[in-house]
Amino acid sequence: EVQLVESGGGLIQPGGSLRLSCAASGFTVSSNYMSWVRQAPGKGLEWVSLIYSGVSTYYADSVRGRFTISRDNSKNTLYLQMNSLRAEDTAVYFCAREGWAYGQWLAFDYWGQGTLVTVSS
Amino acid sequence: EIVLTQSPATLSLSPGERATLSCRASQTVSSYLAWYQQKPGQAPRLLIYDASNRATGIPARFSGSGSGTDFTLTVSSLEPEDFAVYYCQQRSNWPVTFGQGTRLEIK
Numbered sequence: 182e183v184q185l186v187e188s189g190g191g192l193i194q195p196g197g198s199l200r201l202s203c204a205a206s207g208f209t210v211s212s213n214y215m216s217w218v219r220q221a222p223g224k225g226l227e228w229v230s231l232i233y234s235g236v237s238t239y240y241a242d243s244v245r246g247r248f249t250i251s252r253d254n255s256k257n258t259l260y261l262q263m264n265s266l267r268a269e270d271t272a273v274y275f276c277a278r279e280g281w282a283y284g285q286w287l288a289f290d291y292w293g294q295g296t297l298v299t300v301s302s
Numbered sequence: 303e304i305v306l307t308q309s310p311a312t313l314s315l316s317p318g319e320r321a322t323l324s325c326r327a328s329q330t331v332s333s334y335l336a337w338y339q340q341k342p343g344q345a346p347r348l349l350i351y352d353a354s355n356r357a358t359g360i361p362a363r364f365s366g367s368g369s370g371t372d373f374t375l376t377v378s379s380l381e382p383e384d385f386a387v388y389y390c391q392q393r394s395n396w397p398v399t400f401g402q403g404t405r406l407e408i409k
Contacts, residue, residue, distance in 0.1 A: 216398070225389065225400055225401070225402050225403045226338075226340075226346065226389055226391075226400040226403075227400065228397055228398040228399065228400065231398070239396060239397070241397050242397070275345055275346075279393075280351075285352060286334055286351065286352055286393060287351050287352075287357075288336035288348055288351035288352075288357075288391065288393070289336070289338070289346070289348060289391070290348050290351070290357060290358075292345035292346055292347075293345065294344075294345055295345055
């Protein structure tokens with residue numbers, strides 16, 4: 182069974198740092214496209230970052246230069262290092278797998294339950 | 303950046319009725335469009351990928367259509383558990399973008 186479990190959220194002051202984790206089971210993180218998607222309170226979904234293949238990474242303009250996506254293959258875990266946090270980064274952060282099968286895009290087919298990050302003094 | 307505009311913002315219907323949700327892209331996304339359902343306090347759930355393919359386990363009352371810039375999600379006969387927020391998402395161009403959502407509420 183495929184499962185994604187996020188952790189690491191919490192209350193952090195503006196300018197601070199936090200690292201989110203997403204532990205995967207039922208599939209191999211290193212063989213898949215993995216993203217972070219966030220949702221501010223009462224708002225819609227916003228894609229944040231993607232990692233795939235070796236070290237290919239993409240970031241939304243709003244987080245580029247402050248956030249870093251990575252993975253630990255031995256732990257089958259995805260990470261999001263968040264630095265220089267701002268109030269507008271307050272959101273529930275979801276990790277999600279982007280499925281591909283025989284060249285066909287399967288969209289974000291598995292999601293974690295999310296972890297809340299609150300940036301406030 | 304491709305902007306996805308969903309309409310209507312809110313749709314009020316009764317169980318058993320047909321729901322039609324729209325998603326319009328600011329430029330073509332080919333068929334790289336997906337639909338998600340989200341209920342309060344839950345993660346989004348994939349309904350439709352590649353514009354018209356139902357995800358595993360999704361009931362047949364959900365269907366997707368369209369290509370290019372205009373897409374539709376149809377729920378043929380609403381069940382009580384279908385009242386939620388629905389998002390479309392494109393993956394044709396970077397960055398990945400989502401629509402602002404359509405809230406489907408009980409009339």
